[in-house]
Amino acid sequence: MPGFAIRHAAIFTVDPHDRVIPDGTLVVQDGVITQVGDDREVTVPEGCEVLDGRGHALLPGLIDCHSHSSLMRGVTENMPLMEWLPWYQLEHRAMTETFAYHSARLCYLEALQSGTTCVMDMFRYMDRCADAAAELGLRVQLAPYVADRPGKDFFSTREENRRLIHSHHDSQNGRIRVWMGLEHLFYCTEDAYREAAQLSREHGVGIHTHCSEQKEEEQAVTAELGRRSLAMLDHYGILGERTLLAHCVWLNDDEIARVADTGTSIAHCPVSNAKLASGVAPVPEMLAAGVTVGLGTDGPVCNNSLSLFEEMKFASLIQKATRLDATALPADQILRMATINGARALGLAHEIGSLEVGKKADLLLLDLENANLTPVNINEQGGNLLWNLVFAAGSTNVAGVWVDGRRLIDNGNATLVNGSRVIADAQQQGLALHEACRQLSHTRTSMV
Structure with missing residues (x-):
C-alpha cells in the first residue's frame, strides 16, 4: 500500500495528553501511522503522496460502540421501550439473509459518511454483514443477536455465533472481529451466558449484551429473576474486561462500582435512551468511578440517525440540562468517549482510537471552511475548534475517511x-421488509 502524508492540518491526536497540533503533519505507510507532529518537525518520506490539510482538522475515526443495522428507520415511533420491543421483534421475524445484507450495507455506508470508522453491530445473519463490511472497507465488531429461550427462535442461535467465530473472526486483515452476542436476560438462558463466558476465554473474543435500559424493564427483571440486571449478569459470570454492556441507564452507585471493579465497559446511547423514554444514564458517575464509557447510536430503528456527531453533542447537553450543571461532560471528555474510550471498550485501544505512531491509520478529515465551523481559532489547547468539533460539526464537514x-x-x-446503488437497493429491500413486517404484525408478543 503506497504511503501518504496529510500536511498542515489541525491535528487532534486524542493521545494520553490530548495533544493538539495546530499546524500538523501525519504520515502513513503500509496502513500504519509512522509520524505525527508539528509540520516543521516531520520529514515526509520521498515518494509519499502529499495531501494538503490546510483548512481541515484531522481526528481519529469515530467509534460506534453499539448499533443494530436495520432498514426500519422511522417506523416504530412514539413508543417507550417495553411497548416498542414487540414491534421491533417483527423485523427479526421477517429477517432474511438478503434483508440483513442490505441493512448492513446501508448502515455501514451512512456510518462512514458521518466519520465513523468502526462499528459494533449486533444483528442477524452476520456473515452477510461481514460481506457488507468487506465491500465498504469498514472496521466492524460483529455480535450476533443470540436468544435461546422458548418462543425467541427468530433470533440467532448459539451455534450460529460459534460458527461465525470460526469463519470470520479476525478476517479482512483484522478489520472484522466476532463477539459473543447475547440479546437480553429475558431472551437468553443461564446456559447461554455461561457458554459465552467460556467461549470468550477459549477464543479471546468479547461479550456484548444489553443491561438496565429502562426503569420498567429493570423492575420486570427483578420481579421475574429475583435479582437486578447487573447482579444477574454477574451471577452468570460474564462481567469482566472483555465484556461491553449497552445502555446501563438505571445502574445505582453500588452497581457502577461493580462494573468498575470488574473492568466491564459500557456503551452509552443517549439519543436512543431519550427517544425511547428510557432516561439519562449516570455517565459522570461512571467516568468518575473509572468505568470505560464509549458512545453508541443504537442503530436507525430507535435513533433514526447513525451520526456520532449528534451523539457527542446530545451526550453532553442532556447531562448539562438534567443536572443544571453547564460544566458536565465538556468537549474534551466527549471527544475521548467517541474515539479512544470507544476503542478501549472494544479491546482495540492498542490499534485505533488515537493518532499515535504505530497505530492503524483510521482517520477522519474535516473541512473547516464551512459556515458551521467559522470562525476557527486553533491553539495547542484546541481553541474554539475543540468545542465546535463536538457542538457544531456534522456529517457535512466530512472530507475524508480512511480505515x-x-x-x-x-x-x-x-x-x-x-453509494447511489447501495441506497437504491436499500430503498427497494426496505419497502419489501416493511411489507413483510406488516403481514406478521398479528404475531407480535410481549418482551417478557
Missing part, C-alpha cells in the same frame, strides 16, 4: 462501492 490507511470516503462519496 487501515485506505481512503473510503472522498468528499462525501464512498470510494469502494457505488
Whole structure:
C-alpha cells in the first residue's frame, strides 16, 4: 500500500495528553501511522503522496460502540421501550439473509459518511454483514443477536455465533472481529451466558449484551429473576474486561462500582435512551468511578440517525440540562468517549482510537471552511475548534475517511462501492421488509 502524508492540518491526536497540533503533519505507510507532529518537525518520506490539510482538522475515526443495522428507520415511533420491543421483534421475524445484507450495507455506508470508522453491530445473519463490511472497507465488531429461550427462535442461535467465530473472526486483515452476542436476560438462558463466558476465554473474543435500559424493564427483571440486571449478569459470570454492556441507564452507585471493579465497559446511547423514554444514564458517575464509557447510536430503528456527531453533542447537553450543571461532560471528555474510550471498550485501544505512531491509520478529515465551523481559532489547547468539533460539526464537514490507511470516503462519496446503488437497493429491500413486517404484525408478543 503506497504511503501518504496529510500536511498542515489541525491535528487532534486524542493521545494520553490530548495533544493538539495546530499546524500538523501525519504520515502513513503500509496502513500504519509512522509520524505525527508539528509540520516543521516531520520529514515526509520521498515518494509519499502529499495531501494538503490546510483548512481541515484531522481526528481519529469515530467509534460506534453499539448499533443494530436495520432498514426500519422511522417506523416504530412514539413508543417507550417495553411497548416498542414487540414491534421491533417483527423485523427479526421477517429477517432474511438478503434483508440483513442490505441493512448492513446501508448502515455501514451512512456510518462512514458521518466519520465513523468502526462499528459494533449486533444483528442477524452476520456473515452477510461481514460481506457488507468487506465491500465498504469498514472496521466492524460483529455480535450476533443470540436468544435461546422458548418462543425467541427468530433470533440467532448459539451455534450460529460459534460458527461465525470460526469463519470470520479476525478476517479482512483484522478489520472484522466476532463477539459473543447475547440479546437480553429475558431472551437468553443461564446456559447461554455461561457458554459465552467460556467461549470468550477459549477464543479471546468479547461479550456484548444489553443491561438496565429502562426503569420498567429493570423492575420486570427483578420481579421475574429475583435479582437486578447487573447482579444477574454477574451471577452468570460474564462481567469482566472483555465484556461491553449497552445502555446501563438505571445502574445505582453500588452497581457502577461493580462494573468498575470488574473492568466491564459500557456503551452509552443517549439519543436512543431519550427517544425511547428510557432516561439519562449516570455517565459522570461512571467516568468518575473509572468505568470505560464509549458512545453508541443504537442503530436507525430507535435513533433514526447513525451520526456520532449528534451523539457527542446530545451526550453532553442532556447531562448539562438534567443536572443544571453547564460544566458536565465538556468537549474534551466527549471527544475521548467517541474515539479512544470507544476503542478501549472494544479491546482495540492498542490499534485505533488515537493518532499515535504505530497505530492503524483510521482517520477522519474535516473541512473547516464551512459556515458551521467559522470562525476557527486553533491553539495547542484546541481553541474554539475543540468545542465546535463536538457542538457544531456534522456529517457535512466530512472530507475524508480512511480505515487501515485506505481512503473510503472522498468528499462525501464512498470510494469502494457505488453509494447511489447501495441506497437504491436499500430503498427497494426496505419497502419489501416493511411489507413483510406488516403481514406478521398479528404475531407480535410481549418482551417478557
